[in-house]
Amino acid sequence: MRLEANALSHRRFHDTSLLLGQIGVERHACPASCKFCSFSEGVFHDSRINVDIPTIVEMAKAFCATGEIKALFLMSMHDFDAPILCKLVEKVRGVIPEKTEIVFNIGDCPDAWWKEFKAAGVSGAYHVCRLREGIDSQLAPEDRKATIRAIRGNGLKWYYCCEPIGPEHTNEELADAILLGNELGCFQHAAMARVNFPGSPLAKYGEISKRRLAQVVAAVTLASEDNPELGSIAVHEPDFPGLCSGANSVYAECGFNPRDLETHTENGRGNSVAKMVSMLTEAGWRP
Numbered sequence: 526m527r528l529e530a531n532a533l534s535h536r537r538f539h540d541t542s543l544l545l546g547q548i549g550v551e552r553h554a555c556p557a558s559c560k561f562c563s564f565s566e567g568v569f570h571d572s573r574i575n576v577d578i579p580t581i582v583e584m585a586k587a588f589c590a591t592g593e594i595k596a597l598f599l600m601s602m603h604d605f606d607a608p609i610l611c612k613l614v615e616k617v618r619g620v621i622p623e624k625t626e627i628v629f630n631i632g633d634c635p636d637a638w639w640k641e642f643k644a645a646g647v648s649g650a651y652h653v654c655r656l657r658e659g660i661d662s663q664l665a666p667e668d669r670k671a672t673i674r675a676i677r678g679n680g681l682k683w684y685y686c687c688e689p690i691g692p693e694h695t696n697e698e699l700a701d702a703i704l705l706g707n708e709l710g711c712f713q714h715a716a717m718a719r720v721n722f723p724g725s726p727l728a729k730y731g732e733i734s735k736r737r738l739a740q741v742v743a744a745v746t747l748a749s750e751d752n753p754e755l756g757s758i759a760v761h762e763p764d765f766p767g768l769c770s771g772a773n774s775v776y777a778e779c780g781f782n783p784r785d786l787e788t789h790t791e792n793g794r795g796n797s798v799a800k801m802v803s804m805l806t807e808a809g810w811r812p
């Protein structure tokens with residue numbers, strides 16, 4: 526599966542990759558209470574940090590300085606301040622290369638908001654109906670799908686993922702999640718392993734291996750062959766086996782990250798732009 530998926534993606538994407546970057550812009554106890562997230566209400570006890578526009582603008586400027594990041598993701602929480610994020614987009618737009626797109630990774634919100642985000646300069650959004658949504662989170666699957674339809678309906682690029690995968694998820698659950706992305710027309714498909722944190726209610730299940738993650742990346746790739754919207758396939762967190770099994774996209778990261786105990790993920794799990802360019806190249810992709 527992995528060999529066939531790798532060959533398919535190299536043909537489909539003409540050996541080219543998509544390097545993306547994400548900045549986590551705020552953190553607080555999140556009412557969505559996802560059991561797989563360290564920012565979840567009930568397990569997050571650190572002090573609240575709101576969006577600090579000058580600091581994030583400086584981070585964005587440094588992060589995108591080489592011009593290698595195709596799209597910069599600004600990641601907030603389930604509940605967020607829309608006017609502040611629009612202001613942030615305006616300021617970030619002024620310091621990053623013109624060709625670098627700005628993408629949101631935020632909570633559910635109505636159609637009208639996406640019109641405003643688009644007008645502010647946002648070109649796409651990462652949004653997912655996660656595995657066991659509504660069981661391992663307090664969010665309704667239909668609300669997640671409604672937001673996805675709003676993103677698509679407003680002509681924004683929709684970034685999706687089969688996530689967060691743990692050993693407890695069955696092949697059938699993964700297949701349903703993978704097919705949903707193609708049915709709704711994702712621009713980016715992906716697979717992501719759950720990263721357990723101390724005190725996580727799901728830690729008892731353990732984590733999947735890199736080999737299993739690569740297998741799911743291959744399943745995503747083969748299942749997405751007929752998706753006409755597809756522009757790339759990602760593996761989260763970035764890893765070499767995934768990039769040799771159909772994925773052609775990875776994310777560099779800085780700022781806040783619920784998968785990381787470090788306050789600033791660039792000092793922890795987050796990968797730098799240079800490291801990601803090197804990983805893509807070693808895996809046989811043209812950055």
Ligand code: SF4
Nearest residue numbers: 555557558559562603
């Ligand atoms: S994954 Fe997102 S929505 Fe869920 S608790 Fe964490 S920040 Fe909130």
